[in-house]
Amino acid sequence: MRILLLEDDLALGRALQTVLHDDGWLATWVRLGADAERLLGQESFAALLLDLGLPDDDGLALLRRLRAAGHGLPSLVITARDSLEDRLSGFDGGADDYLIKPFDIPELLARLRAVVRRAGAAGTGSAAAPDPGWTLGDLALDPRRLSVSRAGQPLPVSRTEFALLYTLVRHADRIVTRAELEDGVLPYSGGQTLDVHMSNLRRKIGEGYIRTVRGVGYMVRDDA
CATH class of the missing domain: 1.10.10.10 (Winged helix-like DNA-binding domain superfamily/Winged helix DNA-binding domain)
Structure with missing residues (x-):
């Protein structure tokens, strides 16, 4: 299954790409929101794994744009923004799950599998109506x-x-x-x-x- 990984940190991005590959995912890693948005318009993915702090965009703003366009891709946010307001804003913006850095890799992989399973969209990456709840x-x-x-x-x-x-x-x-x-x-x-x-x-x-x-x-x- 293909995963789009949006993470601007070089060390973490490389590490996550390796971990995802070892767990059986085919991870496409990008560092800019513009690249992620372009790929999502051209290719199919099973899920989006994204950071919120990006050099050219805000991950939550990107996610809101995707949801407004009717893109139902399962999305797992990974971020250091750990306040209750931040997490609720993440869910309100369309995140299917929200994981605080630093995190344990087994939990990340379990949550990623869960959002794909719950969405019933493993391997499709198709646009769909946003999850109503x-x-x-x-x-x-x-x-x-x-x-x-x-x-x-x-x-x-x-x-x-x-x-x-x-x-x-x-x-x-x-x-x-x-x-x-x-x-x-x-x-x-x-x-x-x-x-x-x-x-x-x-x-x-x-x-x-x-x-x-x-x-x-x-x-x-x-x-x-």
């Missing part, structure tokens, strides 16, 4: 509006509660550890704060969606 049972999540509805009725979740639920749904069928949630969504809060947010989230969306794995973390299932 994610569903879990009768819950619907809209990453563009940061909103959740149940059976068509909007639920009053906060931005933090949305980020927690969205993280769990994006990683459905696997345990998301407390550390992942605390570091990724609540980096400046203590462990008790996570429990409070999860309790409030369950109260708002209803029981049966989020499973607690005692002492480890939380998970949801695709068939919830």
Whole structure:
């Protein structure tokens, strides 16, 4: 499967290209947003792996342009921008997943496989309508509006509660550890704060969606 890698850092770009090849991907590496945009208009790829800080463009602006043009290519953002606002802006801009630098290579590869699998577009690279959101049972999540509805009725979740639920749904069928949630969504809060947010989230969306794995973390299932 072909991957378009957009990363301006020479050392990291070379390393990622090698890692992707070793994992069975055929990685085309470019360093400029203009080159990535040109290739995406000419060739097919299974996914886009992109940094946000580019010499000639902003990766998020590029991604927004692709989504506005109806390009549904699965996209995984890799960046040092680690604030909650940055991550939510990334998802709002069309990212399918968002990984903070520095990261572990096995996690990068697992997340890349996951976004391709979830999009159902492995090897096609075709333009499609942007992902309208994610569903879990009768819950619907809209990453563009940061909103959740149940059976068509909007639920009053906060931005933090949305980020927690969205993280769990994006990683459905696997345990998301407390550390992942605390570091990724609540980096400046203590462990008790996570429990409070999860309790409030369950109260708002209803029981049966989020499973607690005692002492480890939380998970949801695709068939919830």
